[in-house]
Amino acid sequence: MDMKVKRFTAANMQIALRMVSxxxxxxxxxxxxxxxxxxxxxxxxxxYHSEQDAGSPEIERQLRLQSELxxxxxxxxxxxxxxxxxxxxxxFASRSDVSSREGLEAVLNGLKNDSFSTPPAAEKPASxxxxxxxxxxxxxxxxxxxxxxxxxxxxxxxxxxKDWLVxxxxxxxxxxxxxxxxxxxxxxxxxxxxxxxAWADRIASRLDTDMxxxxxxEQALKLVASDIPVAPAGLLERGGVFALVGPTGAGKTTTxxxxxxxxxxxxxxxxxxxxxLDSYRVAAHDQLKTFSRLLGVDLHxxxxxxxxxxxxxxxxxxxxxxxxxxxxxxxxxxxxxxxSMLKEAGPRLKKLLxxxxxxxxxxxxxxxxxxxxxxLTGCVYTKLDECFxxxxxxxxxALTHLPVALVTDGPHIPDDVHYPDAAKLVKLAEQxxxxxxxxxxxxxxxxxxxxxxGIQHGA
Numbered sequence: 001m002d003m004k005v006k007r008f009t010a011a012n013m014q015i016a017l018r019m020v021s022x023x024x025x026x027x028x029x030x031x032x033x034x035x036x037x038x039x040x041x042x043x044x045x046x047x048y049h050s051e052q053d054a055g056s057p058e059i060e061r062q063l064r065l066q067s068e069l070x071x072x073x074x075x076x077x078x079x080x081x082x083x084x085x086x087x088x089x090x091x092f093a094s095r096s097d098v099s100s101r102e103g104l105e106a107v108l109n110g111l112k113n114d115s116f117s118t119p120p121a122a123e124k125p126a127s128x129x130x131x132x133x134x135x136x137x138x139x140x141x142x143x144x145x146x147x148x149x150x151x152x153x154x155x156x157x158x159x160x161x162k163d164w165l166v167x168x169x170x171x172x173x174x175x176x177x178x179x180x181x182x183x184x185x186x187x188x189x190x191x192x193x194x195x196x197x198a199w200a201d202r203i204a205s206r207l208d209t210d211m212x213x214x215x216x217x218e219q220a221l222k223l224v225a226s227d228i229p230v231a232p233a234g235l236l237e238r239g240g241v242f243a244l245v246g247p248t249g250a251g252k253t254t255t256x257x258x259x260x261x262x263x264x265x266x267x268x269x270x271x272x273x274x275x276x277l278d279s280y281r282v283a284a285h286d287q288l289k290t291f292s293r294l295l296g297v298d299l300h301x302x303x304x305x306x307x308x309x310x311x312x313x314x315x316x317x318x319x320x321x322x323x324x325x326x327x328x329x330x331x332x333x334x335x336x337x338x339x340s341m342l343k344e345a346g347p348r349l350k351k352l353l354x355x356x357x358x359x360x361x362x363x364x365x366x367x368x369x370x371x372x373x374x375x376l377t378g379c380v381y382t383k384l385d386e387c388f389x390x391x392x393x394x395x396x397x398a399l400t401h402l403p404v405a406l407v408t409d410g411p412h413i414p415d416d417v418h419y420p421d422a423a424k425l426v427k428l429a430e431q432x433x434x435x436x437x438x439x440x441x442x443x444x445x446x447x448x449x450x451x452x453x454g455i456q457h458g459a
Contacts (some may be wrong), residue, residue, distance in 0.1 A: 004024065005031070005045045006024065006043075006045075007041060007042070007043050008042045009036060009038055009039065009040070010039055015039075016033075017042070020044040024045075024046045025046065028044045029045050030042060030044055183204040183205070186204050186217060186220050190203055190204065193390075193432075194390065194392050194394075194429065195395050196391075198399065199224075199227070199398055203223050203224060204220070221426050221430065222423075224426050225425075228394055229401055229402065229404070230403055230421075230422050231403040236262050239271070239318075239320040240320065241320075241348050241349050242323065243277075243325060243342055243349055243350070244256060244323070244325065244352050245325050245353055245374065246327060246356075247327045248327030249356070251354060251408060252324060253288055253291075254411070254413070255408055256274070258408065259414075260272050260291060260295055260297055260320070260322060262417070264297065265414065267319055269296040271319040271320060272297045272318060272321075272322070273299075273315045273321045274297055274298065274321075274322055275321060276288055276301055276323070276324040277308070277323065277341055277342075278324055278326035279301065279326075288324055300314075300315070305337065305341075306341075307344060308323075308341050312345060323349065339371075343374055351375060351377055352380050352406075353367065353379040354380045355367065355368075355380065355382065355396065356383050357382065357383050364392055364393055368402065377403075378403040379396070379397065379402050379403070379404055380406045380408065381408070382407075382408045383408070383409075385409045389429070389436070390428060390429035390432060404422075406419065407419075407425075
């Protein structure tokens, strides 16, 4: 069933939640809320399925929260009104929005910073006896003592209320371990970058909550970069025997051409050899044959069922041997045959999984699951110049501990292949997320403008 999403605007949060409950029912989920000129705007959804939905309905929980907040505010007003001198502090608290973390902190700070000196007494005639002052001074002392006790009680109650609110806001993100408000904000930023929820949760739990939100986000980006394994640079200097595996269209053959061209420039054409296991597609060898002819590199074709190790033995004098494979679906009967050939080749053959960054996260995960049985050494990110989100691929590497060996970012041979830098990849992922948000906001503004234009024309 499709998720129903609707936006509500009301004077305050309690009214907005009631509107959500009446319109979508008690099973609705609050997706976001923010202050607007007219009050507060809430985005809610129905049929939003996630692990967090296992608890009580979000609307009922939020309504109970608002009810308790209102009761606390009313109790504070009644206590304050017992003495006329506390009326000014009552007005300050009633103006503050304690339905949010910022509002609660504002109330606390306002109460703490407010002085408790009594207002100046009315101007008395010069002939007023000095003996009349002591009773007034004793009354002032009693007032200040009453104020101090009341302030301590109210501050304690507001602190308990703030802590309770923060813990419940955090539990909306992870029911097994409540987060603070700041952690939940950082968790959402990780989600915007495209990180898997499990990884985002791990990052948020490791952050220092004493620093500002922006400083904590910078710390989060450093933690993300530290979680990404990167293979040692030097493939183009040391050489080796590498098989590139992955789905059709991932860029395996093109990447082989880029690596071979750079290695030929550095070490000569006699140091490189091509091997292909792709005998299943029509004209499967055409692109690799073109590279072989242009670079002057030998090409060896291994038919299905033939031992790859025998071909490897013939090429033991080559510094770099690059093995091309067919991009077969896991349901294809030839897929298991190709995997067996790769396993039989022995430990000298290193397998690199080619991950096209234009694919969705679920597809990348499936690719890893299909090929992990061959014993993957690392991965190659391709099509960086065409992608809109790096988060899914970075999540694969971090959560499966699959090192990133190479990154390609264009069709040009031999230039568009590079060694990875985890910090730069994370920074680029953040920039992509910002650009995507800007594009979404621009599209939303355009839709609103078009709708308004249509209404005006209709009128």
